Amino acid sequence: MNQSELKKEDFIGSIASIRGLTVEVEVQGTKPDTKELLAVQDLPSAFIEANFFRGSHVVCLNLNNNSEIHCGQKIYRTHQRVTVPVGEKTMGRVFNALGEPLDKGEPINELRRPITVPSGTTSYRSSKKLEMLETGLKVIDFLTPFVKGRKIGIIGGAGVGKTVLTMEMIHNVTRSEKSLSIYCGVGERIREGNELYETLKDTDVLKNTVMFFGQMDATPAIRSMVAPAAATAAEYFRDEEGRDILFFIDNIYRHVQAMTEMSTNLGLIPSEGGYSPMVFSDLRRLQDRLSSTEQGTITSVQAVYIPADDLSDPAVQAISQQLDSVLVLDRSIAEQGIRPAVNLLKTTSSLLTPDIVGERHYRLAEKVQAVMQKYDSLKNIIAIVGENELSPEDRKDYQNAKKLIQFFSQNFSVAEKFSGQPGEYYTLEQTLDGIEEILTGKPAEEKSSEQAVETPKTEGNETKTS
Ligand SMILES: Nc1ncnc2c1ncn2[C@@H]1O[C@H](COP(=O)(O)OP(=O)(O)OP(=O)(O)O)[C@@H](O)[C@H]1O
Ligand SMILES: [Mg+2]
Numbered sequence: 001m002n003q004s005e006l007k008k009e010d011f012i013g014s015i016a017s018i019r020g021l022t023v024e025v026e027v028q029g030t031k032p033d034t035k036e037l038l039a040v041q042d043l044p045s046a047f048i049e050a051n052f053f054r055g056s057h058v059v060c061l062n063l064n065n066n067s068e069i070h071c072g073q074k075i076y077r078t079h080q081r082v083t084v085p086v087g088e089k090t091m092g093r094v095f096n097a098l099g100e101p102l103d104k105g106e107p108i109n110e111l112r113r114p115i116t117v118p119s120g121t122t123s124y125r126s127s128k129k130l131e132m133l134e135t136g137l138k139v140i141d142f143l144t145p146f147v148k149g150r151k152i153g154i155i156g157g158a159g160v161g162k163t164v165l166t167m168e169m170i171h172n173v174t175r176s177e178k179s180l181s182i183y184c185g186v187g188e189r190i191r192e193g194n195e196l197y198e199t200l201k202d203t204d205v206l207k208n209t210v211m212f213f214g215q216m217d218a219t220p221a222i223r224s225m226v227a228p229a230a231a232t233a234a235e236y237f238r239d240e241e242g243r244d245i246l247f248f249i250d251n252i253y254r255h256v257q258a259m260t261e262m263s264t265n266l267g268l269i270p271s272e273g274g275y276s277p278m279v280f281s282d283l284r285r286l287q288d289r290l291s292s293t294e295q296g297t298i299t300s301v302q303a304v305y306i307p308a309d310d311l312s313d314p315a316v317q318a319i320s321q322q323l324d325s326v327l328v329l330d331r332s333i334a335e336q337g338i339r340p341a342v343n344l345l346k347t348t349s350s351l352l353t354p355d356i357v358g359e360r361h362y363r364l365a366e367k368v369q370a371v372m373q374k375y376d377s378l379k380n381i382i383a384i385v386g387e388n389e390l391s392p393e394d395r396k397d398y399q400n401a402k403k404l405i406q407f408f409s410q411n412f413s414v415a416e417k418f419s420g421q422p423g424e425y426y427t428l429e430q431t432l433d434g435i436e437e438i439l440t441g442k443p444a445e446e447k448s449s450e451q452a453v454e455t456p457k458t459e460g461n462e463t464k465t466s
Pocket of ligand 1: 157339418
């Protein structure tokens with residue numbers, strides 16, 4: 001904080017106590033606003049943020065865990081909040097939650113926006129025609145259509161492939177789309193951030209990308225601020241430049257975790273499943289900021305970590321409720337070497353309707369779900385009596401389900417370095433044909449000319465396959 005501007009009338013008081021990241025300042029002079037950045041006398045490197053008032057004290061957060069802060073130091077108002085740079089100049093750059101560059105580039109100070117103030121737009125997008133984006137990943141295009149302006153979650157326990165799948169989506173979608181991408185790394189490995197940066201640089205996608213990182217080494221205060229920082233950048237592009245944005249976040253659960261750590265730090269009482277109520281309201285506010293308006297759209301891909309592989313975790317539930325599609329990754333499937341390790345039964349999408357995906361796609365999805373359901377119940381029977389005891393029809397469905405599971409497995413471009421296999425990209429039409437072939441046992445062309453009535457090609461289908 002700039003020390004030359006410390007004025008007498010901005011004097012708040014002195015530090016009364018320090019506990020963890022929490023700094024309590026006894027108010028002797030003027031009162032700061034909440035979320036205002038405060039200056040510590042003779043310590044320009046400190047970032048202190050006023051959070052709330054408790055009696056005559058203002059409870060603040062030592063954002064960077066600056067260790068030189070001590071009791072008795074004088075605190076001043078700055079009339080500023082945490083801001084991040086926005087706009088054209090930020091493209092191709094990497095920032096932390098305080099808007100400082102992480103890429104050795106020059107700091108950007110011309111155009112900045114406070115991260116705690118949503119742009120407050122109310123002009124939500126009307127039910128305009130929904131546009132599907134192709135990801136080239138069979139299981140995503142088929143079960144959780146990637147629709148512009150909507151939210152898709154990739155959820156799973158530790159090490160089941162969330163990051164690799166998110167990277168593959170970035171690789172595939174940014175390749176075909178001219179739109180702007182914002183990447184937000186929250187509480188994950190620093191190495192992964194570096195790798196992504198290098199990959200994007202090599203593929204020339206970086207110039208259309210803005211990145212924000214607050215990885216696992218950052219304080220919970222900083223980690224909880226990265227997602228709002230990235231949302232601020234996205235809101236600016238959406239509302240002031242009318243752009244369509246692809247927003248990737250790995251990992252949104254870490255945001256919840258950071259908020260939880262912070263509320264513990266601030267002495268707030270936890271409730272449901274150890275999470276404080278503040279965590280859930282904050283999550284809703286964040287998701288609300290990532291919505292689409294009249295001006296532009298934000299399409300988000302959110303990786304969600306599941307603690308202890310427990311899908312019923314209250315935070316995981318709260319996150320899932322805000323997503324349009326939830327792709328569930330399963331450890332038992334990953335162990336069989338199937339990638340992406342998608343649990344076809346638990347994966348859901350509210351966008352899988354005939355209106356959006358077309359009649360043919362919808363019917364195939366219904367059939368696949370029915371077959372998978374049957375497979376799930378037959379599995380237990382087969383374990384006891386063996387496959388030969390099944391009726392011919394059940395046996396066929398069982399075999400088809402196994403074929404489908406294999407069919408949805410595909411090689412990733414971003415995994416080439418550890419799998420040695422080149423990546424595969426399938427158009428939606430290829431995916432639908434492949435599924436139809438498995439379900440009917442006949443090649444798709446033959447089938448569609450024979451029984452055109454049963455699987456009519458709708459308008460919706462044609463627009464997506466071009
Ligand atoms: N598509 C794939 N092809 C080959 N290997 C893969 C694929 N996806 C994941 N893996 C393997 O699984 C490992 C873990 O994947 P990843 O880092 O994406 O998991 P994660 O769910 O993000 O884990 P965490 O919860 O720890 O962040 C990878 O390092 C890689 O070895
Ligand atoms: Mg990961």
